[in-house]
Amino acid sequence: MNRPIVCIVGRPNVGKSTLFNKIAGRRVAITEDKPGVTRDRIYAIGEWLGKYFTLIDTGGLEPEKDDLIMHNIKKQADIAIDTADVILFVVDGIEGLTSTDLEIGNILRRSGKEVIVVANKIDTRNTPDDIYNLYELGLGTPMVISSEQSLGLGDLLDEVISHFPEYKDTEEDDDVVRVTFIGRPNAGKSSLINYILGEERVIVTDIPGTTRDSIDSQFQIGEEKYIFVDTAGLRRKRYISEKVERYSVVRTLTAVDRSDICVMVIDATMGLTEQDTKIAGYAHDNGKAIIIAINKWDLVEKDNKTYLSFEKEVRETLGFMPYAPIVFISATTGKRVDKLLEMLKTVNNNYSLRISTGVLNDILNKAILMNQPPSDKGKRAKIYYGTQVSARPPKFVIFVNTKQLVHFSYARYLENQIRNHFGFMGTPIRMEFREKGE
16 A cells, blocks of 8 residues: 555645545545644545545644644644655635745745645636745745636646656555544544554544544555544534534544444443444444444553453443454553454454355254244244345345244344354344345
8 A cells, every 4th residue: 555645735724625625536624614624634545547646634734823733733744744755735826925835835845845836716717916926935836726616626636646656556455444433532542543553643632522534544454454544522412512523523424434344432431421322323223343442441440340340331231232342452551452453354354254155044944943933823934045145244135935024033043143153243244034026
């Protein structure tokens, strides 16, 4: 996954996130007419003329500001600039150069990277005379675009891919597993991802709501390729006041929809909350593989019953997903994080597992011998045969004489018999009953 990296930088509210979304081909970054909406580095895969690259959006830079959030935004942008092959320096083409633009330009010149100055918000074919002031940046000829109207994007992308190093891989990569980290705010999702990646990819502070976007990070374990997605923690509705934060909730649910595996991060010092249950239920209902990670376990006072009682509470509250493995970790110390990574590989294999029709029907026949299907008013359900029709998640179709006779409890019994033979740890199983001819 040694793709070229294209990084978008600039001061707040010049249209970086809008440009990012246009190149990515979907709404990944939150766009709002309000400075400071994008805080972390946000990743997506871009493509132009058959060449694939990693696209990074960064928070708006204001070098003169010195609060905690801005300090972290600067740090995130510095890392993005350091790893980039091509930097898109976005300025407001209508407002013209500002002192902040000049300061950012100085930083980019010193980086020694390929920098393309992008004059955004020019919604006409006529180039304003003020554009020529951008040559003061000393970064070459500016490209004139309107990301909102998609004007000039083709020419810009032609210029971008012309600067890709020849040794970088621009081929499409289909074998990537998307892992989304979900849970309430401050459960430690960002800290956990940073520990795994070995760098501060995601901003971490004690301020709830620091993560607003869903943030993608690439990672590889042996031959297995992953994209880790950090999400904004879901809070109770009465606490969701900002329009931007409402977008964040939608982005979190969208990230779950696009994921293969969800890591449910629970704060051990807080216990399981209503929001934890809701987001876990959403992932389960959408057929996502799930791992439960109990974080901050190092901060819990323990006796010989603490582990078992906590696990029992989680199992009872999340009774709809008994298949999900539980691992007790600390993102701060790294304790058992290696076990979590091992689980990811096992769960992904289970999520893709297929059972041959012959083996499946052997399991079903033995299950029927041990426990006959239910009957109603003298008529008994009869199971003819079953087959697995898909994976990710595994789905089984079982043909019967009358599907109304197959009670929920018997369907669960058959699912358990399949799990007894093949496990399917971490993944839900879909069971569908059909009558012959359907």
